[in-house]
Amino acid sequence: MVTMLNLLAIDAGGTSTRAVLIDSSGLCLGYGTAGGGNPVSRGIEPALDALIEASKLALEGTNGTPSQVLVAMAGASLELPTKPYRDRFRTLGLTGDVMIESDLLAAFYSGTFHDDGVALIAGTGAVGARIAAGYLAEVADGTGWLLGDLGSGFWLGQKVAWAVAAALDGRGPATALTELLLTELGIPFDEQARTQGRLRAQQQLILKVYERSAVELSRFAPLVFAAGNDAVAQDIIELAATALAQTLTAISGGEGMSAAPGAAQPLVFGGSVLTKGGRVATAVAEKFAEARTMQASEPILVQDGVVGSAVLVLKRHGIEVDASVFARIQDSLASLRS
Amino acid sequence: MVTMLNLLAIDAGGTSTRAVLIDSSGLCLGYGTAGGGNPVSRGIEPALDALIEASKLALEGTNGTPSQVLVAMAGASLELPTKPYRDRFRTLGLTGDVMIESDLLAAFYSGTFHDDGVALIAGTGAVGARIAAGYLAEVADGTGWLLGDLGSGFWLGQKVAWAVAAALDGRGPATALTELLLTELGIPFDEQARTQGRLRAQQQLILKVYERSAVELSRFAPLVFAAGNDAVAQDIIELAATALAQTLTAISGGEGMSAAPGAAQPLVFGGSVLTKGGRVATAVAEKFAEARTMQASEPILVQDGVVGSAVLVLKRHGIEVDASVFARIQDSLASLRS
Numbered sequence: 001m002v003t004m005l006n007l008l009a010i011d012a013g014g015t016s017t018r019a020v021l022i023d024s025s026g027l028c029l030g031y032g033t034a035g036g037g038n039p040v041s042r043g044i045e046p047a048l049d050a051l052i053e054a055s056k057l058a059l060e061g062t063n064g065t066p067s068q069v070l071v072a073m074a075g076a077s078l079e080l081p082t083k084p085y086r087d088r089f090r091t092l093g094l095t096g097d098v099m100i101e102s103d104l105l106a107a108f109y110s111g112t113f114h115d116d117g118v119a120l121i122a123g124t125g126a127v128g129a130r131i132a133a134g135y136l137a138e139v140a141d142g143t144g145w146l147l148g149d150l151g152s153g154f155w156l157g158q159k160v161a162w163a164v165a166a167a168l169d170g171r172g173p174a175t176a177l178t179e180l181l182l183t184e185l186g187i188p189f190d191e192q193a194r195t196q197g198r199l200r201a202q203q204q205l206i207l208k209v210y211e212r213s214a215v216e217l218s219r220f221a222p223l224v225f226a227a228g229n230d231a232v233a234q235d236i237i238e239l240a241a242t243a244l245a246q247t248l249t250a251i252s253g254g255e256g257m258s259a260a261p262g263a264a265q266p267l268v269f270g271g272s273v274l275t276k277g278g279r280v281a282t283a284v285a286e287k288f289a290e291a292r293t294m295q296a297s298e299p300i301l302v303q304d305g306v307v308g309s310a311v312l313v314l315k316r317h318g319i320e321v322d323a324s325v326f327a328r329i330q331d332s333l334a335s336l337r338s
Numbered sequence: 339m340v341t342m343l344n345l346l347a348i349d350a351g352g353t354s355t356r357a358v359l360i361d362s363s364g365l366c367l368g369y370g371t372a373g374g375g376n377p378v379s380r381g382i383e384p385a386l387d388a389l390i391e392a393s394k395l396a397l398e399g400t401n402g403t404p405s406q407v408l409v410a411m412a413g414a415s416l417e418l419p420t421k422p423y424r425d426r427f428r429t430l431g432l433t434g435d436v437m438i439e440s441d442l443l444a445a446f447y448s449g450t451f452h453d454d455g456v457a458l459i460a461g462t463g464a465v466g467a468r469i470a471a472g473y474l475a476e477v478a479d480g481t482g483w484l485l486g487d488l489g490s491g492f493w494l495g496q497k498v499a500w501a502v503a504a505a506l507d508g509r510g511p512a513t514a515l516t517e518l519l520l521t522e523l524g525i526p527f528d529e530q531a532r533t534q535g536r537l538r539a540q541q542q543l544i545l546k547v548y549e550r551s552a553v554e555l556s557r558f559a560p561l562v563f564a565a566g567n568d569a570v571a572q573d574i575i576e577l578a579a580t581a582l583a584q585t586l587t588a589i590s591g592g593e594g595m596s597a598a599p600g601a602a603q604p605l606v607f608g609g610s611v612l613t614k615g616g617r618v619a620t621a622v623a624e625k626f627a628e629a630r631t632m633q634a635s636e637p638i639l640v641q642d643g644v645v646g647s648a649v650l651v652l653k654r655h656g657i658e659v660d661a662s663v664f665a666r667i668q669d670s671l672a673s674l675r676s
Contacts, residue, residue, distance in 0.1 A: 075534060075536065079533075102534055102535075104535075129535055130535070135535075136534050136535030136536075137535055138507075138532075138535050139507070139534065139535040139536040140507040140508060140509055141503075141504075141507065141509060142536075143503045143540070143543075143544055144544060144547075144548060146496070146499070146547055146548065146552055146555065147499055147500060147503045147543070147544060147547055148500060148503050148504065150509075158484070161484070161485055162485060162486055165479075165481045165485045165486050166479075166486065169476075169477070169478040169479065169588055169589075170478060170588035170589075170591065171478055171479060171488075171584045171585055171587075171588045172584075194476075195417075196413060196440055196474050196477065197440075197442075197467055197468070197473075197474030197475055197476050197477040198413070198474075198477040198480075202481070205481075205485070206481055206482060206485060209482075209484055209485055210482060210484065214484055214552065217484065246509045246510075247509055249509075250507055250508035250509045251507075251508075253508065
């Protein structure tokens with residue numbers, strides 16, 4: 001490394017954005033956060049505002065200006081023109097270019113500096129990706145709440161609501177989820193009260209669910225972990241783990257894995273269902289190992305994609321990231337975030 | 339019967355409305371149809387317009403004016419004020435009142451004149467009802483596309499889309515549904531073409547599904563019956579039948595049934611999934627009989643609720659409907675409709 005470059009790496013999520021200024025040795029110099037930075041869900045201008053806000057905070061007090069910017073975003077944003085980004089970052093002194101990368105790669109590289117492996121993310125949505133030679137080789141699920149996202153927060157929340165609707169009219173077994181969900185929604189439970197043959201508690205559940213947007217069902221997901229040993233809740237968790245393991249298995253059958261038979265490649269898990277979902281992550285790893293009839297790697301849990309964005313901005317500008325550089329990124333970022 | 343009264347019976351559905359003028363002997367005098375008459379989905383004025391349009395056609399050439407009107411509508415409409423209805427029907431010479439009843443009762447009475455039994459409707463939605471002494475005693479499911487409606491047209495269509503999304507990225511088995519759905523949506527299928535790791539055909543499926551409203555997934559339901567012996571399609575049909583049998587079992591455990599142990603009460607099936615869904619109706623009846631460990635009645639299939647609306651308008655005005663009156667309603671209506 002001849003000159004020390006300052007690079008700006010940004011993890012732009014749907015609800016929050018993280019930016020880090022990093023030098024070419026992997027030392028993180030400044031860190032900032034802002035609101036949602038996804039141009040598809042937020043609109044391009046509000047998304048750019050969030051990116052600039054987080055970046056300003058990251059640059060503050062560092063005396064640095066970025067020579068290059070990398071932004072990690074969700075899939076649908078990857079084919080957007082980069083000019084509006086470049087124009088806005090010029091105002092922060094950007095001399096070079098803006099590169100847009102997938103948030104799946106950023107999640108993967110938040111857990112490893114290796115260029116081959118798999119990532120599984122289960123937050124509000126659920127998606128799996130196989131990474132080969134530093135790029136996305138295969139993606140499975142991530143098809144959204146209407147078409148899939150099996151095992152995601154939305155999926156769990158909808159399963160909770162389905163189970164309670166079924167328990168109320170006798171189509172399904174009684175479950176502790178009923179009291180949890182009705183309490184959460186402020187619905188009184190009377191086993192006798194009916195209107196036109198329908199249990200009044202169920203009628204109110206229907207009204208409360210449909211007055212919100214569909215994706216808000218995801219907020220019921222935590223109830224499945226709050227229901228203790230309830231059999232219905234345990235079944236839902238088990239089904240989620242099975243679905244997520246299937247997603248993982250689907251993307252792991254490709255060439256990247258068979259090229260090194262038996263070699264355990266990094267397995268990166270992200271998203272609240274996997275990082276905060278109790279035994280979901282363990283169950284997924286077990287089912288995955290079973291399906292592959294081999295010893296699976298211990299999953300590496302990541303909280304977000306900011307470390308990976310930093311790894312990517314270095315790699316994409318020809319800077320090698322080895323174990324010591326990766327550790328430097330992690331450690332210096334951790335102290336900035338604490 | 340001292341005087342011959344003319345009564346108007348209306349089956350007001352979400353997409354179409356049917357009206358029949360009937361005399362107190364059960365003879366249908368006139369019949370008319372119009373567009374959707376549901377005030378919740380269409381708005382009160384357009385819904386009233388449809389009711390009046392169908393009614394005018396039913397009155398045309400009969401020289402009759404209705405002394406009473408009965409309108410059968412979906413559950414959510416049942417607690418609406420009847421005054422706007424009365425006011426509009428006065429313009430057709432109505433001397434008496436307008437009564438609003440559940441479309442579930444109208445569907446039930448389209449198949450039988452008995453006052454106790456069960457009805458199962460699986461069209462775009464799915465709902466079961468137990469009828470006791472001529473009124474709704476218990477209702478199960480009918481919780482809508484986000485919360486349930488298991489085994490409905492929406493549910494089948496979504497299962498088709500899920501299965502194809504999973505087949506495309508290897509989470510699920512290959513299925514004949516893939517070609518059927520991609521053809522229906524005009525998506526070319528190339529097993530190699532990927533963008534950012536995602537199969538391009540899947541990316542296009544995602545775009546096409548989300549650019550429509552969620553409930554439009556129901557239009558994929560017929561594909562499951564078009565897929566021949568495809569194992570994935572057969573599994574979906576089997577699951578639908580199981581879910582519908584559960585709905586039926588849930589509403590059949592009540593007092594109404596145990597009051598006459600062993601007596602087979604009428605079992606009325608309506609909605610396109612049950613009336614046009616190949617072996618779904620048979621499979622539901624079999625699974626239901628199994629769950630109850632008894633001989634189930636042969637299900638009576640009904641196309642819509644207009645016969646039942648006519649039965650209801652007579653019953654609610656104190657006119658007895660026996661086998662011969664019921665046959666007169668069916669026969670005279672059939673010739674008006676042909």
